[in-house]
Amino acid sequence: MTGDAEETDGTWDLHADLESVRRALIEWYEDDHREFPWRRTDDPYAILVSEVMSQQTQLGRVVEAWEEFLERWPTTAELAAADRADVVGFWTGHSLGYNNRAKYLHEAATQIETEYDGEFPETPGELEELMGVGPYTANAVASFAFNQGDAVVDTNVKRVCYRAFGVPDDDSAFESAANELLPAGHSRVWNNAIMELGGVACGQTPRCDEAGCPWREWCQAYASGDFTAPDVPTQPSFEGSRRQFRGRVIATLREYDELEVDTLGHRIRVDYAPDGEDGREWLEGLLADLEDDGLVAFDSDDDGEPVVRLKR
Structure with a gap:
């Protein structure tokens, strides 16, 4: 069918009228799209x-x-x-x-x-x-x-290429297909448009007719009713993560000039115990990462106790 994609000598042949595909998407985007302030600046x-x-x-x-x-x-x-x-x-x-x-x-x-x-x-x-x-x-x-970029390939673009043209779930295949679709000299409007298509019409739950998807004519998924999508890595939970506690360390040290390590530990988690499983050793590892990133520095107070402060 017209939406099938094949790989020939490393190049994806989308077997579609590319000019019509491109024109349909750009016209759809320019007719109506979500307004974000960074889309109004160069x-x-x-x-x-x-x-x-x-x-x-x-x-x-x-x-x-x-x-x-x-x-x-x-x-x-x-x-x-x-x-x-x-x-x-x-x-x-x-x-x-x-x-x-x-x-x-x-x-x-x-x-x-x-x-x-x-x-x-x-x-x-x-x-x-x-x-x-x-x-x-x-x-x-x-x-x-x-306006001189290559194809932007994010989760939305992968999902669109996978569903519309049967591009396999493979990063190099997605990149190849996305660059073949990209009209030369129009990366600004094109990359905005194809990401908008994935975000508005071709999300995890597709809204093909409701959003007036401009690619229904060529889309494999629309023709077959099979709207499976490429596997997307699950974002690790933020709650209780090292990322969350790194943020708490920075926020706490911005409030205080400097803190003893154990005092800091008690301020960032209620279950902190110096000798516990998530105690001094865990906190020092967290602080060492932040030190490597150039965000905190260690020192000693007048009694020789270790203190930590934001690096200025």
């Missing part, structure tokens, strides 16, 4: 912040944090000059996921100011040189800020 810094924030947070919750972040640090120069602990504290206070992302964003801003004279790199390869920017984020920024 400022690469603002787009980078939105991409990093969106990695573990629902888009609806990102809007307020994104606006507040840019109000506080509106340029890479101001972010680079900021106290890293303040940036990490903002991240923790808005429940934006791993604190490392705040640290890397701060370091990327510093790179742009010191290594690129305040000018953002524009291609995916150049953007990957920034701290914490991987292939996905580099493509997103290159696409949405400079």
Whole structure:
């Protein structure tokens, strides 16, 4: 059928009228789509912040944090000059996921100011040189800020390609198919459109007719009624995780100048006991990770007791 995909010498043949497929999706997106403030800008810094924030947070919750972040640090120069602990504290206070992302964003801003004279790199390869920017984020920024990215392949895009064109559940196959679909010179609108399709019409529970999916004509899943989707790794539970306690450590140390290690332990968990299973040894391991990330530092008080503080 017209929606079947085949692999021929490493290239995916979608067996569809690609021009019609592309035109249908772009027209659908431009006719009506969700409004997010970062879709109304081509400022690469603002787009980078939105991409990093969106990695573990629902888009609806990102809007307020994104606006507040840019109000506080509106340029890479101001972010680079900021106290890293303040940036990490903002991240923790808005429940934006791993604190490392705040640290890397701060370091990327510093790179742009010191290594690129305040000018953002524009291609995916150049953007990957920034701290914490991987292939996905580099493509997103290159696409949405400079309209010169490759195909962005996230969970939504994989699900769409798998259902519509029968692309196997394989990362290289998804990347190949997504890049074949991408119309040259239109990465900004295309990547926004195909992610919107996966987020609005082709979610875990599809809304093909309700959302007016523009690909129903070519879609295998729509024709067969089989809407299975690629396996997606389950996000580990946040409650009780090391990630949660890392956040509590940062938040607590922002409130106090410094704390003895055991005092800190009692403040971040009610069941803390120095000699217990989740006691001093567990906490020191957690703090060692934060020290390696450049977020905390150890010291001693006047009595020689170990204390920990945020690294400024």
